[in-house]
Amino acid sequence: xxxxxxxxxxxxxxxxxxxxxxxxxxRISAGRDADRWKIDAKTALARHGxxxxxxxxxxxxxxxxxxxxxxxKLDAIMPEVASxxxxxxxxxxxxxxxxxxxxxxxxxxxxxALYRNxxxxxxxxxAEEMGVADVNQPGTGVSMGAVWGDFDNxxxxxxxLIKWGRPELFHNDHGRGFTRVTEQAGLPPRINANTxxxxxxxxxxxxxxxxxxxxxxxxxxWHLTTTRIMPDSFEYAKNGGRKxxxxxxxxxxxxxxxxxxGIDSRRWALASAAADLRGTGHPDLFVxxxxxxxxxxxxxxxxxxxxxxxxxxxxxxxxxxxTAFGDILNQGRYAVYVSNISEDGILIxxxxxxxxxxxxxxxxxQYQNLARDFGVELGGWSFGAQFGDLNNDGTLxxxxxxxxxxxxxxxxxxxxxxxxAGGNSSIIGDAKNWPAFEGxxxxxxQSKKVWLNDGAGKFVDVARAVGVTDTxxxxxxxxxxxxxxxxxxxxxxxxxxPLLLYRNTVAPENHWIEFELxxxxxxxxxxxxxxxxxxxxxxxxxxxxxxSGFAAQNDRRLHFGLGKSPQIQKALIRWPSGKVQTIDNPAxxxxxxxxxxx
Amino acid sequence: xxxxxxxxVLPPTAPVQKKPLFRIDNRYIAPAFITCILxxxxxxxxxxESYQKTLLAIVTSILLELILGRxxxxxxxxxxxxxxxxxxxxxxxxSPAFWPYALCSAISITSKYVLRVKGRHxxxxxxxxxxxxxFLAAETVATLSIQWGNYxxxxxxxxxxxxxxxWRLRRFHITGIYVVSFIAFAFLRSWMTGSPWQSEIAPITGxxxxxxxxxxxxxxxxxxxxxxxxCLVVFLVALxxxxxxxxxIVYAPFYALFIVGPIAMLVEIWLDSRRTNFTKLTVVQ
Numbered sequence: 005x006x007x008x009x010x011x012x013x014x015x016x017x018x019x020x021x022x023x024x025x026x027x028x029x030x031r032i033s034a035g036r037d038a039d040r041w042k043i044d045a046k047t048a049l050a051r052h053g054x055x056x057x058x059x060x061x062x063x064x065x066x067x068x069x070x071x072x073x074x075x076x077k078l079d080a081i082m083p084e085v086a087s088x089x090x091x092x093x094x095x096x097x098x099x100x101x102x103x104x105x106x107x108x109x110x111x112x113x114x115x116x117a118l119y120r121n122x123x124x125x126x127x128x129x130x131a132e133e134m135g136v137a138d139v140n141q142p143g144t145g146v147s148m149g150a151v152w153g154d155f156d157n158x159x160x161x162x163x164x165l166i167k168w169g170r171p172e173l174f175h176n177d178h179g180r181g182f183t184r185v186t187e188q189a190g191l192p193p194r195i196n197a198n199t200x201x202x203x204x205x206x207x208x209x210x211x212x213x214x215x216x217x218x219x220x221x222x223x224x225x226w227h228l229t230t231t232r233i234m235p236d237s238f239e240y241a242k243n244g245g246r247k248x249x250x251x252x253x254x255x256x257x258x259x260x261x262x263x264x265x266g267i268d269s270r271r272w273a274l275a276s277a278a279a280d281l282r283g284t285g286h287p288d289l290f291v292x293x294x295x296x297x298x299x300x301x302x303x304x305x306x307x308x309x310x311x312x313x314x315x316x317x318x319x320x321x322x323x324x325x326x327t328a329f330g331d332i333l334n335q336g337r338y339a340v341y342v343s344n345i346s347e348d349g350i351l352i353x354x355x356x357x358x359x360x361x362x363x364x365x366x367x368x369x370q371y372q373n374l375a376r377d378f379g380v381e382l383g384g385w386s387f388g389a390q391f392g393d394l395n396n397d398g399t400l401x402x403x404x405x406x407x408x409x410x411x412x413x414x415x416x417x418x419x420x421x422x423x424x425a426g427g428n429s430s431i432i433g434d435a436k437n438w439p440a441f442e443g444x445x446x447x448x449x450q451s452k453k454v455w456l457n458d459g460a461g462k463f464v465d466v467a468r469a470v471g472v473t474d475t476x477x478x479x480x481x482x483x484x485x486x487x488x489x490x491x492x493x494x495x496x497x498x499x500x501x502p503l504l505l506y507r508n509t510v511a512p513e514n515h516w517i518e519f520e521l522x523x524x525x526x527x528x529x530x531x532x533x534x535x536x537x538x539x540x541x542x543x544x545x546x547x548x549x550x551x552s553g554f555a556a557q558n559d560r561r562l563h564f565g566l567g568k569s570p571q572i573q574k575a576l577i578r579w580p581s582g583k584v585q586t587i588d589n590p591a592x593x594x595x596x597x598x599x600x601x602x
Numbered sequence: 603x604x605x606x607x608x609x610x611v612l613p614p615t616a617p618v619q620k621k622p623l624f625r626i627d628n629r630y631i632a633p634a635f636i637t638c639i640l641x642x643x644x645x646x647x648x649x650x651e652s653y654q655k656t657l658l659a660i661v662t663s664i665l666l667e668l669i670l671g672r673x674x675x676x677x678x679x680x681x682x683x684x685x686x687x688x689x690x691x692x693x694x695x696x697s698p699a700f701w702p703y704a705l706c707s708a709i710s711i712t713s714k715y716v717l718r719v720k721g722r723h724x725x726x727x728x729x730x731x732x733x734x735x736x737f738l739a740a741e742t743v744a745t746l747s748i749q750w751g752n753y754x755x756x757x758x759x760x761x762x763x764x765x766x767x768x769w770r771l772r773r774f775h776i777t778g779i780y781v782v783s784f785i786a787f788a789f790l791r792s793w794m795t796g797s798p799w800q801s802e803i804a805p806i807t808g809x810x811x812x813x814x815x816x817x818x819x820x821x822x823x824x825x826x827x828x829x830x831x832x833c834l835v836v837f838l839v840a841l842x843x844x845x846x847x848x849x850x851i852v853y854a855p856f857y858a859l860f861i862v863g864p865i866a867m868l869v870e871i872w873l874d875s876r877r878t879n880f881t882k883l884t885v886v887q
Contacts, residue, residue: 011673019716022709026739029701237752240647321647349740350852354698376698382741419850420801426811427804429752437800 042468049511052456053395056471056494056506064126065119067503070111072146072168075228080440083409084417085234086110088198089168090479090497091149091555095161096121097134098179103484103559105495106136106163107503108147112226114140116147116165117503125487135182136163136174145169145194145225149480149555153202153211155252157528164213166555168196168225171215175256189250189258195221196245202550203278203287204527204580205265205303210252211527211550216273216291217245231436235272236429239321241295243433244272266308271296277327277552279338280534282366285582287532290317292324292342298356302367316361316371317342322353326554330391330400332359332378332457334542340371341402343386343554347447350418354381355389355404379463380404380455385447388481388554392492393565394470396514398542399459403452405478405496409441410448417444449475452496476501484559490516490593492563497555515566517575518595521548524602525581529560532580533600537564538573566592633685635767639760639813640693647756649693655703656692662707663688670715684711690728694810695735697743706731706743720871724864726824733860736853745810745853757807764816773820779833780815781806783840791847805855814855824863826870835866 048055060066069090071083078085089110094103102121109116115137119127131137140146149166156162160176173189174182196219202211219225220243223233235241247267250258262268271293278287282302289301289308297318301308312318317340326343333339337360344353357375364370375381383389385408391400409417420439424432431437452472455463467473476498486493486507494506517537521530531550536543546562566572570592577585579600590596640656643649650656663684671679691706710731714723717730735743768774788802805811819825819839825832839855839862846854 015670015673015712016716019709019712022705022712023734023738025701025705026735026742030739030741240752347744349736350744352697352742352744381698416850419852420797422852424801424804426808427752427801428754428757428807430754431800431804431807432752434800437798437804439795439797439801 042471042473045471045509048466048470049509052466052470053397053511053514054470054491055509056394056454057509058471058474058504059125059507060503060505062125063505063507064122064128065105065503065505067107067109067117067129069107069498069500069503070109070114071500072110072225073112074225077228077231078435081435081438083411083441084438084446085435087409087477087499088479088555089146089148090499090501091147091166092480092482092495092497092503093150093152093551093557094482094484094495094559095152095163095557096560097152097161097176099160100179102488103486103561105482105486105503105505106131106150106152107497108150108165108555109140110146110148112140112142112146114146116140116150121486133181135184136165139165139167139172145196148198149200151200151202151551151557152529153213153531153550154527154529155202155211155213156256157210157523159528161529164200164202166197166200166215168219169194171195171197171200185256188256190260191250191258192221192248192260194224195248196223196225198274198555199276199291200551201276201278202529202531203289204532205249205278205287205289205305205308206251207286207305207580207582208252208254209523209525209527209581210254211529211531212252213248213250213258214267214276214278214289215248215250216276217247217270218272218274218294220245220270232434234433234435234438235295236433238295238425238432241272242270244270244293244295246270247273247291265306266310267301269293269299269310271299274325275327275342275554277329277549278532279329279547279549280532280578281329281338282369284366285578285580287580290327290329290340292327294323294325295321296324297321298324298342315369316373317356317358322356325387326389328390328402328552329547329549330402331545332357332391332400333461334399334459334544336536336543336545338545338547339374341380341389341391343383343389343404343406345385345447346382347385347418350422352382355383355386357381374461378461379465380453383453384450387479388496388556390481390483390553390556390558392483392558392563393516394454394492394494394508394510395456396491396510396516396565396567397459398540398544398565398567398570399457400544401457402455402463403481403483403494404455405452405481405498406447407450407475407477408447409445410475410477411441411445412443413445413449415442415444417441417446421446448477451475452478472506474498474504476504480554480556482553482556482558483563485518485561485563488595490518490563513568515568515570515592517564517566517572517590517592519562519564519575519577520560520595520597521562521577522597522599523579523581524600525583526579526600530579530600531560534578535562535564536576536578538576539566539570561595630682632767633682633689635763636686636689636817639763640689643693643756655697655700656689658700659692659695659703659707660685660688662704663691663711666708666711670711674715687711687728687731691731693813694728694732694745695743696745699742702735702739702743705739706735709734719868720875722823722867722871724824724867724871726818726821726859726863729818729824729856729859729863733853733856736856745856752808757812760812760816764812768816768820771820773822773832775829776820776825776832776836777815780819780836780840783837784815784843787840787844787847791844794848811855819859824867826866831866831870835862838862838866
């Protein structure tokens with residue numbers, strides 16, 4: 005009897021311990037996140053090897069994004085349906101050797117900006133004089149993003165403007181201005197897209213263009229005939245915009261070939277990127293979809309094969325909003341980062357870090373989500389993210405921006421959102437069934453993440469410690485060595501908010517190397533060219549990208565941090581044409597300009 | 603959404619004169635049904651976070667049930683009920699981490715043995731476990747009811763199968779009263795708040811909510827015995843849920859059951875004890 009009582013007391017104590025467990029786990033996690041506290045620049049430099057200083061005003065940038073205002077039938081939920089459009093892409097449009105910045109605006113009548121790098125720490129908006137500012141005119145739709153690629157191989161990067169409405173292609177007239185060539189190129193009159201990338205999918209030396217639709221292209225968002233425009237499911241929606249693959253014919257014209265090459269999807273695409281994930285020499289295509297699973301298309305050079313489910317990345321549906329590739333373990337293989345939604349106590353999707361499984365390669369490659377193990381899983385309502393070595397220590401770090409709708413701090417829309425999101429498709433799919441927003445926030449005012457990679461499989465958030473304290477509704481992130489100093493600066497486009505320019509200062513003992521590639525047989529932008537750098541017994545691969553992250557494009561120049569005392573063995577360049585070039589013992593702390601050997 | 607799919611577990615079938623070709627112990631019907639739903643949902647929609655997490659929830663649940671049953675009752679308890687609790691946790695908990703699955707199962711099962719009044723446990727185990735997790739570990743756990751698609755056919759299948767099973771178990775009146783009350787309160791909320799009525803009805807059209815109304819609120823172990831009492835209690839659950847929804851509480855149905863369920867049980871236990879005392883008194887007199 006006595007023994008029985010003791011057992012019962014033990015079980016009761018065990019029960020109390022179970023109830024206390026979440027608090028204990030929370031406390032341990034809090035200790036781990038101690039570096040989230042703000043510290044001064046000097047300490048940040050000593051502790052983390054870098055700090056970021058927001059210098060947009062000092063650099064002459066005073067850009068504030070404006071959201072679109074769509075058909076009045078959507079007024080009740082306008083903050084939600086018009087919650088995207090802020091984007092940033094990096095381009096050296098005038099080939100002066102200094103990266104410039106292009107940013108989009110999204111209100112009808114608002115203007116995009118092209119910030120020319122003045123080489124003195126400042127930028128000047130030249131979009132108006134270059135002819136790429138007034139692109140949000142009534143009846144033509146509004147900008148959602150921009151990607152740059154030299155589609156005619158004349159040496160100057162051309163501009164594809166992603167829009168809700170009429171997409172636009174601008175030819176770069178040798179850095180002196182832009183000519184609109186949309187009709188000549190054969191682009192359709194309307195695509196409601198949020199993502200596009202340049203890549204040479206068939207290896208013919210000409211850049212092709214992938215565009216992923218979000219809202220259906222049948223919908224004129226300013227003149228709705230129905231309010232049934234919303235996704236028909238929160239996680240399984242297939243009523244979004246179609247996908248386009250514009251094959252470059254080489255005469256200024258493009259032919260739409262998506263269906264004939266195997267891309268046929270109506271999921272709600274929000275982000276895409278291409279890279280040679282299997283070492284085949286052909287760029288594979290990764291599409292992150294909102295309201296559903298991600299799609300991975302293996303490219304055999306002629307056709308695409310959707311293998312999302314087979315490879316593991318396309319099974320659990322979430323709210324994909326970002327696609328970025330990074331060789332995070334310096335193994336010569338890319339991991340893929342897809343951002344999703346996490347809101348305490350309501351929706352914990354968690355971001356995905358798809359890492360290739362050990363022992364799987366080629367067509368048999370399999371991915372596992374290691375976001376939690378690596379510490380990059382929870383980032384709020386996450387949007388754009390990019391990999392880059394922010395402290396030049398030789399490993400790729402991760403910058404993530406987030407925050408969906410910041411209105412009234414004290415009133416949340418989450419209850420109404422979750423109520424409808426769980427409903428039948430006939431309810432969720434009709435905008436008139438959604439309760440009015442009434443100035444409430446939805447995952448607003450969120451702290452950003454700057455995850456520092458320790459190189460051994462752990463990332464630590466140091467955002468506040470290194471000076472990233474803004475809480476705007478971040479959308480798009482781009483990285484570039486803006487002032488040719490051998491460090492990666494960060495540009496962030498915020499919805500309804502200012503363009504932020506974080507100037508990076510890195511501890512001088514860490515070294516770096518950069519590559520600027522130019523194709524000859526391959527496309528001249530060298531998009532798809534991969535550099536594998538071997539130094540100090542390790543390797544890291546990076547690829548020139550025609551668009552990545554969320555509505556973003558990093559500088560085409562590839563930046564490698566090297567850490568202290570680097571001994572560089574070689575740089576191996578794999579060009580899209582298939583040529584492989586080796587550069588032995590390239591010097592550190594230099595930009596290497598390399599042209600593809602003919 | 604949250605809680606348990608505490609499908610009523612039937613007693614073993616009575617001996618029969620003629621042995622049928624194929625016979626299944628009634629205790630396995632409910633677990634088999636839940637397993638079918640789980641597999642169908644996962645193979646068609648990928649509803650689970652992962653097989654491993656669900657397995658962890660089930661294994662934790664069964665192991666604890668066996669251990670605690672041994673400690674408290676000195677026998678090996680049949681694992682069907684624990685299996686259902688585990689699988690409920692596996693379906694309804696949404697977390698990127700592994701530990702919440704184990705912890706939620708452990709809390710659910712242990713609550714059955716610790717939180718007892720006059721030999722009866724008063725909380726539906728997984729309702730208790732998931733509610734506690736939502737209170738205490740909100741940064742890691744959620745149960746938003748969106749993971750079974752938002753289409754018509756899964757809804758119809760669950761409505762049909764659920765209705766058949768609940769009817770057979772003579773508990774359909776509980777589900778019926780709840781659904782009628784919910785819909786009436788939805789229109790009332792719509793009138794009060796100005797929200798579209800479709801948005802107020804929306805939750806009940808979600809598959810996870812259907813599991814709640816068919817299997818959670820009908821759990822025989824944690825519902826009162828009289829039919830009238832059951833109707834009253836489930837109406838009160840809907841009423842409390844309505845009040846919570848007006849306060850924009852996302853997990854209102856589960857918190858409502860968390861509050862109303864044990865109170866109803868305690869009232870019944872108190873009434874039982876009064877009745878017993880009265881009977882004893884009468885016998886003595």
